[in-house]
Amino acid sequence: MKDKILKALSHVMDPDLKDNLVKLNMIDKLKIEGNTVSFTIILTTPACPLKKVFEEECNKYIHELVDPKLKVKVEFDSKVAHTQRQNMEKMAGVKNMIAIASGKGGVGKSTVAVNLALALAEFGAKVGLLDADMNGPSIPTMVGIEGIQPAVKVIEGKNMMMPIEKYGIKIMSIGALLPQDKPIVWRGPMLSNGLTQLILDTVWGELDYLIVDLPPGTGDIHITLCQQMLLSAALIVTTPQRVSLTDTLKTIEMFRIDKIKIPVAGIVENMSYFTPSELPDNKYYLFGKGAGESLATKYKVPLLAQLPLVMGVSDRSDEGTPIMKDDTNKIMQESFRKLAQNMAQQISIISVQKKEQLLKTI
Secondary structure (H helix, E strand, O other), rough: HHHHHHHHOOEEEEEOOEEEEEOOOOOOEEEEEEEEEEEEEEOOOOOOOHHHHHHHHHHHHHHHHHOOOOEEEEEEEEEEOOOOOOHEEEEEEOEEEEEEEEOOOOOOOOHHHHHHHHHHHHHOOOOEEEEOOOOOOOOHHHHHOOOOEEEEEEOOOEEEEEEEEEEEEEEEHHHHHHOOOOOOOOOOOHHHHHHHHHHEEEEEOOEOEEEEEEOOOOOOOHHHHHHHHHOOEEEEOOOHHHHHHHHHHHHHHHHHHOOOOOEEEEEEEEEOOOOOOOOOOOOOOOOOOOOOHHHHHOOOEEEEEEEOOOHHHHHHHHOOOOOOOOOHHHHHHHHHHHHHHHHHHHHHHHHHHHHHHHHHHH
């Protein structure tokens, strides 16, 4: 009977990984007890948007090809895909390091980084959030940890920082180490060294995703992360305005340079439209329309989200309450949940592609 069940399940395809669940070793703990068949599907991310589809397909093929009277019980677990980063002992537990980048400031990049991290954690992923803006860190304000310094722990004779934990994620920022009322002035080499130390001297532990909030533009910080830390992928944030798109093009091109070559997981268009709370079905495109789609088409990457402009988001962030923790912003919360699912899906695809490329070189 088990062989028949597995043969039936081999008809269920993962559209992203382009193979069936059995061949991908995604079926685990298969049991047959009386008239009940139970098994666990091991997903590549807890934020997988295909759970319902997989469950329906499994039921369909077992009933069609084995026995229509069988009761099918499907459970889900996850093993987050690892994107083959540089082998760094201190960060061995970090499976994926995702950069959130933008061509210019003011597009809501930090808002996206914070709430994406929280949405992933809500789905059950282990998540870290790194504020890589060494000159103008904003994450401490947005998550309400201003004035809180990370604990220090001696590990193998060296002082290591423990990330600040809040809202179920691990957070680190230069803003948590220096006085808030003092300007942070760095020369180029100091920026790179400071960031490297901030990352490697932090005890991140086991993480499925480390979300990195980059400063706007292209500069020393970006090069350090891309070349020394080898990012798994980048997420590009833009707004519909033409000036934002012009700068965004430069950022995407930077990730495509031969010496860097970091996959772009997708585009996030922020402030895409305005939806009044009293008219939730209405959309007003205040800054134009279609720019994010055209950018995604040009570079053959997915448009992962078009986030609405909602009143009160900035005020709540200034108070230290992110959108994902503010239940008055249901529309935005759902938008970020979908973004988290779409991004996690793309990271799984990138992981498979990297493994295939690796096999071709052997």
